[in-house]
Amino acid sequence: MKHETVLLEEAIQYLNIKPNGIYVDGTLGGAGHSKLILKYLKEGQLFCFDQDEYAIQYAKDVLKGFSNFKIIKSNFKYLKEKLAEENVFGIDGILFDLGLSSFQIDDETRGFTYLKDTTLDMRMNQDQELTAQMILNTYSLEELARIFFVYGEEKNSFKIAHKIIDRRPLLTTMDLVKITDQVNYKDKGHSAKRVFQALRIAVNDELTVLEDVLKDAVDLLNSDGRLVVISFHSLEDRIVKHFFKEESETFTPKNMPILREDTSKMEIITRKPIYPSEDEYLRNPRSKSAKLRVARKK
């Protein structure tokens, strides 16, 4: 199982790599981006984060010809602490290529896909306790409906949550798909798409950790350092877009004479997101929803 790196050249170009700089790949995955970063680095150093043991083992093999990198098995929400342990308090660029690797999606044992009958797991970090099965079998009607609505924009969230509670215990992905098939029978796409996205986000707390890590990344960046983010759905992209906007605006206190001093921390480099080329998404259909946004620390 191989992961096809998305927006490879574009992401690395926007990182604007200084050969002696310190860089972070927040989402190592199949190491496609890391490998290209390392090709540009001379004396510099790369720190790679992933919380998935399989990704780390895979990436070690991909990066075996290089020496100036360190893989840190951790959720990127601990970015600051983990880098401090390495005596790193300033970085020149950081990349987040969010979501899952193809090998996680395709692995039948991980429960990320609605196309195969497998356990309802969905953990990126295999040491974590909370699984999709625990959420489905223990959360209240309101909690389930909220997850489906907020993280999946699922219009039938209450109906689906009701049926889940009636049918408990749900054990496999197909137990859940049977329910979404009944409720979303009019859907043109797969009936479970939004519910699976929502569960995955809830299991891995993906949106909260993204919001938190963006703040830490800005604190860590040296002047002229780059923050590069590739997102795959509108909820992620909205967070990145709003964050960039906030960090690039000057705060003017109400009822104060307007001071024109620029207090913003970041400059947005990509006013509009960068999309994969037609050539790329024809080659790799999974890249189709990708959006790349870049900001620079002032």
Ligand SMILES: C[S@@+](CC[C@H](N)C(=O)[O-])C[C@H]1O[C@@H](n2cnc3c(N)ncnc32)[C@H](O)[C@@H]1O
């Ligand atoms: C889309 S893949 C990255 C692919 C990589 N850029 C490449 O070129 O192969 C995302 C990776 O980030 C990891 N990941 C996602 N969220 C994470 C988080 N909060 N902390 C650490 N790793 C995370 C996933 O386990 C997955 O391996």
